[in-house]
Amino acid sequence: MQVEIVDGHADLGMDEWAMAESGDILETGGASTCGIVAVLNHSQCRAWMVHQTAPHMILDDTTEMLDDAAASLQQTDNIEIWLAGCGSGSTKADDRIALMNAVSTYFPTKNPVIRWGSQELFLNFEDGTGQWLASST
Numbered sequence: 001m002q003v004e005i006v007d008g009h010a011d012l013g014m015d016e017w018a019m020a021e022s023g024d025i026l027e028t029g030g031a032s033t034c035g036i037v038a039v040l041n042h043s044q045c046r047a048w049m050v051h052q053t054a055p056h057m058i059l060d061d062t063t064e065m066l067d068d069a070a071a072s073l074q075q076t077d078n079i080e081i082w083l084a085g086c087g088s089g090s091t092k093a094d095d096r097i098a099l100m101n102a103v104s105t106y107f108p109t110k111n112p113v114i115r116w117g118s119q120e121l122f123l124n125f126e127d128g129t130g131q132w133l134a135s136s137t
Contacts, residue, residue: 014034026047031051
């Protein structure tokens, strides 16, 4: 389910995704077993994020979000991909692999920033630098 950005801010819950533009904020938390995927397009000043339910993910929301992000991609765009959540134990290995495979289907030449075990991801567009800033805890 896609979420609307309200006053430049989206706080995503489970099974939600959103696209943000320059000046917006995307964040999510509480992803101890859920997966988080973010695509930061620095060239277009846009970002996408999804908070996907786990365990044994059905990647409908993630696939929809990745499809939307990939459809807008230009060949020379500078993009960054972040993966977070999915717990810290070996029992989450299948979910981690599912997320990595989904990302590699859409962005085969990109190596994602991995933050497995991080329960939050915060994306903020830094107007001074024209870059998306990502942080995880």
